[in-house]
Amino acid sequence: MNKIEERHISRITRRTMALILAGGQGSRLHELTDWRAKPAVPFGGKFRIIDFPLSNCINSGIRRVGVITQYKSHSLVRHIMRGWSGFKAEFGEFVEVLPASQRIDDEWYKGTADAVFQNLDIIRRQKPEFVLILGGDHVYKMDYGPLMASHAERQADLTVCCIEVSAEEAAGAFGVISVDETGRVIGFDEKPATPIEIPGKPGRVLASMGNYAFQTDFLYEQLIRDADEPKTSSDFGKDILPRIVDKYRVFAYRMGEGDQRTYWRDVGTLDAFWSANMELLAFQPELDLYDKDWPIYTNQEQLPPAKFIHDDEDRRGTAINCMVSGGCIVSGSNIKNSVLFSNVNARSYSSVEDSVVLPDVTIHRHCNIRRAILDVGCVIEEGTEIGYDVEKDRAAGFRVSENGITLVTPDQLGQSLHKIR
Numbered sequence: 001m002n003k004i005e006e007r008h009i010s011r012i013t014r015r016t017m018a019l020i021l022a023g024g025q026g027s028r029l030h031e032l033t034d035w036r037a038k039p040a041v042p043f044g045g046k047f048r049i050i051d052f053p054l055s056n057c058i059n060s061g062i063r064r065v066g067v068i069t070q071y072k073s074h075s076l077v078r079h080i081m082r083g084w085s086g087f088k089a090e091f092g093e094f095v096e097v098l099p100a101s102q103r104i105d106d107e108w109y110k111g112t113a114d115a116v117f118q119n120l121d122i123i124r125r126q127k128p129e130f131v132l133i134l135g136g137d138h139v140y141k142m143d144y145g146p147l148m149a150s151h152a153e154r155q156a157d158l159t160v161c162c163i164e165v166s167a168e169e170a171a172g173a174f175g176v177i178s179v180d181e182t183g184r185v186i187g188f189d190e191k192p193a194t195p196i197e198i199p200g201k202p203g204r205v206l207a208s209m210g211n212y213a214f215q216t217d218f219l220y221e222q223l224i225r226d227a228d229e230p231k232t233s234s235d236f237g238k239d240i241l242p243r244i245v246d247k248y249r250v251f252a253y254r255m256g257e258g259d260q261r262t263y264w265r266d267v268g269t270l271d272a273f274w275s276a277n278m279e280l281l282a283f284q285p286e287l288d289l290y291d292k293d294w295p296i297y298t299n300q301e302q303l304p305p306a307k308f309i310h311d312d313e314d315r316r317g318t319a320i321n322c323m324v325s326g327g328c329i330v331s332g333s334n335i336k337n338s339v340l341f342s343n344v345n346a347r348s349y350s351s352v353e354d355s356v357v358l359p360d361v362t363i364h365r366h367c368n369i370r371r372a373i374l375d376v377g378c379v380i381e382e383g384t385e386i387g388y389d390v391e392k393d394r395a396a397g398f399r400v401s402e403n404g405i406t407l408v409t410p411d412q413l414g415q416s417l418h419k420i421r
Contacts, residue, residue: 051296347365362378
């Protein structure tokens with residue numbers, strides 16, 4: 001990209017406001033989202049899912065960002081306030097939380113479109129030329145600059161971000177887009193059981209990522225129109241897109257156009273969440289968290305370095321092919337092919353393999369754990385075995401996924417981390 005193109009894109013992104021839809025429950029993650037919204041789920045050793053779209057905004061030059069929250073948002077709001085509140089208001093930069101607050105009437109957010117509609121007064125005060133609507137529940141790396149440049153150059157009313165996936169993956173899970181040879185959207189089907197395949201690519205479909213670039217006036221018009229509809233569910237995918245595809249300039253933007261810095265994963269199931277974390281352990285992972293040109297920002301808690309102690313023949317603190325975060329103490333235990341988040345304490349004579357261990361977990365002595373997700377704050381008692389016998393795990397109250405990943409939470413262990421009374 002030459003200097004003129006860079007300046008062109010930077011001017012466009014400065015005229016853009018982003019809204020991140022972060023109110024989702026993430027029910028397919030089951031107990032992992034019992035006490036937090038899906039965007040607040042930890043990922044990658046020290047981050048949360050919300051950090052990825054937020055970092056994409058900042059790295060793309062979009063410095064006016066609203067995060068729309070609703071479902072069990074306390075930990076999400078706390079994370080944003082601690083890690084994302086350091087912008088200069090005098091420069092017109094901010095990351096603000098926009099909670100459901102009955103600004104229009106006595107209803108909470110009814111759908112994705114209604115969540116934006118109820119914040120129209122906030123958008124109007126900023127006077128953006130473009131509004132970028134982003135999902136807050138995927139892990140991905142994307143430069144929004146080329147997207148916004150494409151949107152402006154095509155004089156599109158709406159541009160839909162999309163990605164090529166298998167028909168099997170898209171069925172019942174993603175909105176599916178049909179385009180003509182110019183990239184103009186000619187059809188949209190929300191979560192079809194049998195998706196329409198890309199011509200010439202059997203088994204492949206063009207799926208909506210849930211990211212939309214709007215001309216601001218057009219967005220206002222469509223949201224107000226939708227709010228006046230008596231039978232709408234107030235959702236972009238279910239209501240807005242099907243209504244406008246045939247009448248307005250709606251284009252598809254394929255992720256990767258004009259930008260090689262791309263990565264995208266739907267981490268909406270336990271198996272997908274576990275797999276995406278495990279991918280980070282590869283020698284050259286697709287998602288490079290060490291990329292200095294595209295850093296992922298987060299709330300940086302001040303913690304001591306990870307510590308590995310004991311070097312006896314039968315009691316050696318080791319971690320092989322792992323990611324180990326600050327504050328961890330591996331004390332005479334053997335860790336392999338695992339991601340250890342902050343403040344994990346793994347004690348002597350235990351083994352952990354192929355597992356995702358979220359912050360503040362304590363694993364006592366003589367435990368054997370494999371192919372597991374241990375939720376924040378779990379205390380694994382001495383002699384516990386997890387991931388070796390499916391029926392035994394289920395009998396203990398743990399959830400076992402379709403692919404045999406065992407989820408363990410403090411509530412399942414009978415621990416009072418979330419006890420109300």
